[in-house]
Amino acid sequence: LVTPGYQEALGLRLRQGRLFTDADLSDGTRAWVVNEEFARLYLPPQPVGYRFEQRPPTGPEPTEIVGVVANVLKDGNDRRPQPEIYRVLRDSARVFSRFEMVIRTDGAPTSVAPSVRAVILNAAPSAAVETVPLSQRVVESVDQPRFAATVLATLAGLALVLASVGLYGVLSYGVLQRRRELGVRAALGAERRDLIRLVVREGLGVTLVGLAIGLAAAAAATRLMQSALFGVTPLDPISFAAAPIVLVFVATIACLLPAARAAAVHPSEALRCE
Template structure:
């Protein structure tokens, strides 16, 4: 009850890329020596694997019951595979010759569909070029069952149903896709939390440093501020002066920081996902944030400067 779709695959993406192979031949391309083959993955699927995992079909068709060993061999490929061999073209109908573990696959295989990329090598790495073969045309087994359900508690329901069907069958390592993704991203998530903690600490230190600098600046210029106020300067003029000089220092500091960050982006490029090391939006947000912190941090020194007693400030220490 509650099961929507069921499929299977030889190697799930969290177990690796599946078999890594090259292509013997691609129609419309010159043959490539084996030592120059570009690595790709070739795995076997069955049932409604793509529908169960939520991988959309971009063009062409999925496998059918008529795709048997007696029918012409066909495969599905992902976007990366299509861009690699047929950039700007429709890959449907093109043919390839593979080289799988059997070493006997010397017949042309026709591409019948293109599916969306899946980050099989981790969320922080670009998708690999992938070929999917129907289990009904392959000698390989599909060992991993993928089930899409509308209810919770599916693992125990599956175990009970399989035991009723075949008491000798063993269903092991059952988990939800969310749990697997959490497990796969645990290291990156820890790194993100750690970097976030350091970033917050750095912001607090920056705010404290700006506050201390501005406090010292006001203390050193107490007499000057007193003279200005004795000569008729209004409190808001003094506050504006403090904020203006703070803004100049903040902009200068942000400028130096941006230059330093641009120089250091190569060292953190591997930690970024979905962002380029020189992402303009990120740099703009951080720059504005630091400038805002600088302005907020100088509020107390500015208020103190506005409360300076001109007579006290003019006394000679």
Template sequence: VPAIHASHVDLSGALKTEGSGVLGGTGRSRLRSALVLVQVSLSFVLLAGTGLLLQSLAKMRNANPGFSTDVIVSVTDLFSAGYNLERAKLFHTQLLDRVRTLPGVESATLNRVTPFSYKVYSSAPLEIDGYQPAPNEQATSEYNEVGENYFATIGIPIVSGREFARTDDERSPPVAIINERMATKYWPGKNPLGQRLKVKDRWMEIVGIAKNANYRTKLEPPGPFFYVPLRQNFGVQNSLLLRTREKPGAIMNALAREVHALDPNLAPWPASPLQEQIDEKSYSQRLAVTLVSIFGAMALFLAAIGLYAVMSYSVSQGTRELGLRMALGAGTGDLLRLVISRGLRLTTAGIVIGAIAALLLTRLMSNLLYKVSPRDPVSYGSALVVLVGVALLACFLPARRATRIDPVRALRT
């Protein structure tokens, strides 16, 4: 009778009720699984965010700002030295003439505000010949005071008209060079050359049109912008720009000698390529990448440890079930799939939740992204691949241990 009864045992039901650690779980096991779910979700959000920021930073680094970034920038502090306007004008004129004769210097100029520096551009309301503003519209634009040869030195092409000349000084009629964006906004379909704009009660004739360029950051598209001759709007403090074949260190020594020859009490600040100022302006993006990457790595590590712990606990609690399956003919591959599949189910659920959260949260990063969509598939796909790879590794170790269980000993426990 016992033998007949044993022959009718429901092996499927027995496997489902034996040791719930592999296929199911106790309340405590479910709590562990829930924590792993949260860790995986958080890891996905942070990994996706890291991918977005890394792509943005790479594109920003490689983007052309519209000018040459290897131009050398140097500043001599005339404010602290007590220079007045006339003395500063004489100093800068003489320094520029001396620097242009230095070996290796191809071109040199001055400007009041260097692109991507922390100085503020001049800005003023405009009155434009032939332009009728809309109701409640006040035409305004930023502008910069630049010296002769500025565009040739910094590498901004003049698409129409001419560069500023040394003769564009306070004794000459006021002139201006506008960028393409300003030309299309205020003179659509027309030739702006020879037209006039009024700034601070002074009419200026447009003598050139320059290519658009970034002035403060690569995150913003170029807006209307114009340039006026520095010799018609001189200030005490200006920056020296050099296009040279020499390295910054070598040109710095020569520049210091020229400054010292003009005034022994002065010394120029260290010269540096314009690229360094551009890199400084991307500091917030680089800091965001660093922080998100650190937190992402920590969350990924915790998720991997959590998955490993949950699967190890499941294997230890399901020893009898695994032994029974082996006794009934389950192979190594069957046991590996059994253990790993549960870990991947946890990972998949966490990824789905994390992807939904990432789609909602990455919108908050839009102001840090450059030409990258907050829903960029490459970033999300990379996060998916990394998480699945880590999950497989975290689940494989407990699964391999499960294949080494002695079925006879397991059934006796």
């Protein structure tokens, strides 16, 4: 139950039709504004203008859908939007144990809070009044998800660093173990750039096979986390591209630097060292 102006004050985006006006307080036909989720689940493709009749104990009430507004994630960003109906509060004498007022101001919300409190207490001295800026409610609603995202991002960053260090160590060690082979190839006439290209190609081949297996496993695992994601898909291309790009870069450096050093050694020296 809302009053005219509620949706404008809250900044709800109108998708179809119109919002409530003062005329809806007295018209014989009851006006409803619904959100997109309600319209998707229960109404025809063109919901505005849809009429039906309610039958409460007080008698039949002709009702019309006059507008559709955007969904609001009232239960948190990790929950699907719920179907909602906005109805005009016609009975001003109705008593509520608790209700919320939305006040929109051009200035700082905290500057009008004392005046709002004074007006309410003047009308209802025994009322318990709490004034909270909407921005604070938004921050509180994302505190826990933000903390979880920060922890997961930190752990993911550490995992990427460890994977990069391990990959660099394994590939560079493998190249150093092939010094004799590279010396033999150089003695048989292989040019330095050919040796470097050979080592880098083989190192990247192993890396790409590992990345393919890892990405397939990650794609399967992310579907288990779908309910915890907001604003991104389980197969978000940026997330899936970042780690492979870093690991391919590390693998290239891990192969390129040791290969360049090994290829620069004279063949006779490389063979003598072995």
